[in-house]
Amino acid sequence: xxxxxxxxxxxxxxxxxxxxxxxxxxxxxxxxxxxxxxxxxxxxxxxxxxxxxxxxxxxxxxxxxxxxxxxxxxxxxxxxxxxxxxxxxxxxxxxxxxxxxxxxxxxxxxxxxx
Numbered sequence: 001x002x003x004x005x006x007x008x009x010x011x012x013x014x015x016x017x018x019x020x021x022x023x024x025x026x027x028x029x030x031x032x033x034x035x036x037x038x039x040x041x042x043x044x045x046x047x048x049x050x051x052x053x054x055x056x057x058x059x060x061x062x063x064x065x066x067x068x069x070x071x072x073x074x075x076x077x078x079x080x081x082x083x084x085x086x087x088x089x090x091x092x093x094x095x096x097x098x099x100x101x102x103x104x105x106x107x108x109x110x111x112x113x114x
Contacts, residue, residue: 018077019095027082027093029107033114037085040092041070043113044081048074053109054102079106090114 033040041062047053049060063071068085078100082093094110096103 018097019071019073019080022077022080022095022097023082025095025098028096028103029094029110031092031094031110031114033090033092034088035090035114037068037070037083037090040090040113041072041081041083044072044083044092044110047109047113048072048079048106054105079103081110 045060045062059075061073063073065071070083071080072083073080077097079094079096081095084091084093092110092114094107096106100106
């Protein structure tokens, strides 16, 4: 049991490091919306999980960092979006790892959630 906890902690740490590395290169796209941050984040999560649209089986996760602050990400952090609500505006920064295959399609989905 302790071994599994250690493996899970290492995987979580590796995933966070991977997101931070991609984040340091800057977003692929930056968007703005008048919708609440939670609604935008949920829309991205649900749409990115559509296997018919993307033809892959990547899981999609939604992490709440603080009130009005979310990160939506796929398995291994291949794609992720930071969604931050500030007052009446929600800002979305979309990131993709270098060489990501469906970067343009994932970015287009973000735009539809605004």
